[in-house]
Amino acid sequence: MRYNKLDLNQLVVLDALLSTRSVGQAADRLFLSQPATSCALARLRSYFEDELLVPVGKTQVLTPLAAELEKPVRDVLLQIQAITHTRPGFDPRTSTRRLKIEASDYVISVFLSAAMRKAETLAPLMQFDLRSISPQTPEHLNGGEIDLLIAPEFAIVPGHPSELLFEDDFSCLASTEHPLDAKTLTADQYFNTAHVGVEWGGGRRITFDAKTIAASGNRARRQDLIAPSFTLVPDLLVGTSRIATLPTRLARQMTSRFPLKLLPCPVEVPSFSENLQWHKFQERDPAIAWLRSLLLETAQGLPAQAPHRADKKKRQAGADRRNNR
Known part of the structure; x- marks a missing residue:
């Protein structure tokens, strides 16, 4: 089918070429041969009167026109996909999506x-x-x-x-034999104790609690060990003198699976x-x-979170002030 003299089937090829910047990778994505994909690129170049992909060293880069086409072409295909997936009688019991x-x-x-x-x-x-x-x-x-x-x-x-x-909010985790106590953990102890930190997401993003503590002007935590994911932390804590700060829902789950204890975080970190x-x-x-x-x-259906010890203290202090007025 053609629209404004463009074979609309070529939009799929154009999208693959623009996103991969490679004839070979586009061919693999589309299950086409490289010669067929090269011929399609030639037709697209003729239609748009533009090279679309140009070699720079060992790579291909988009021309200015191709860069402008990348998002609208993808959006058009997504809208078509949405139309084709719309079924009046969707039934999860029989769907194979x-x-x-x-x-x-x-x-x-x-x-x-x-x-x-x-x-x-x-x-x-x-x-x-x-x-x-x-x-x-x-x-x-x-x-x-x-x-x-x-x-x-x-x-x-x-x-x-x-x-x-x-x-969720944040709590601390420590090995069950760790000398730190949930009732007496102080901010000084928190900052002086070695931590297992997490930098996640493949791009080594720091966690929300680390970002918040750094922005607050507090002392930096002693992160002696940095894990690439949250769920590796228990194995790195058990039997050590380190602690970790994790989302409370996950920390509680870990105490049921590992010899770990939950400690209130003595440093104020906002919930997320x-x-x-x-x-x-x-x-x-x-x-x-x-x-x-x-x-x-x-x-x-998730269980409600119990408030932090620090939050309880703040509320109690506020109530005491009101009662003393």
């Missing part, structure tokens, strides 16, 4: 594991591809390569709808939220809408 979700290992452990147990019963034929957040996550959502993203508020991608899933996000063109995709509903229902 495969949906892709990016999230941190923390979210997968404390939240998605429960949601996937429900999905096994409700949608036995569907597939759920869970992927780790990475520096390429914004590109994956913008490009429609993933269906849903679960991320903290500071990591959501601008321009797409999102909604709150759940909130995990948010569910999807591409704006997939708003009406019934399979994605169903999965969003399942995730929201699962989030509503």
Whole structure:
């Protein structure tokens, strides 16, 4: 089919060429031969009267026109995809859709594991591809390569709808034989004790608590050991004199699986939220809408968080001041 003299089938080839910047990689993505992909590129160059891809050293780069075409071409294909996926009678019990979700290992452990147990019963034929957040996550959502993203508020991608899933705060973890005590842990002890830190997401992002403590002007923590994911922390803590600061939901889960104890964080760190996000063109995709509903229902069933010891002290101090007026 042609529109304005352009074979619309070529849009798929153009999208692959613009995103990979490579004839060979585009051919692999499209399951075409390299000669066929090269011929398609030649036709596209003739239509647009532009080279689109030009060699610079050993790589190919986009021309200015190609760079301008990259986003609108991808958006058009995503809108077509949304249209083709719209089915009036979507039934999760018989659907064979495969949906892709990016999230941190923390979210997968404390939240998605429960949601996937429900999905096994409700949608036995569907597939759920869970992927780790990475520096390429914004590109994956913008490009429609993933269906849903679960991320903290500071990591959501601008321009797409999102909604709150759940909130969490921070607690400390230590080996059960660690001399630090939950009732007497002080800020000085906290900063003087060696920590297991986490830098996550493939791009070595620092965690929200580390970012907040650094921004507050407090002393830097002694991070003697840095893990690439949250769920590796217990193995690195057990039998050591180190401590770790982790989201409380995950920390509690770890104390039930490892010889670890939970300690209140003596340094004030704000709570944070995990948010569910999807591409704006997939708003009406019934399979994605169903999965969003399942995730929201699962989030509503999460146990409420007990307030921090520090929060309790603040509230009690405020009440005492009011009572003394």
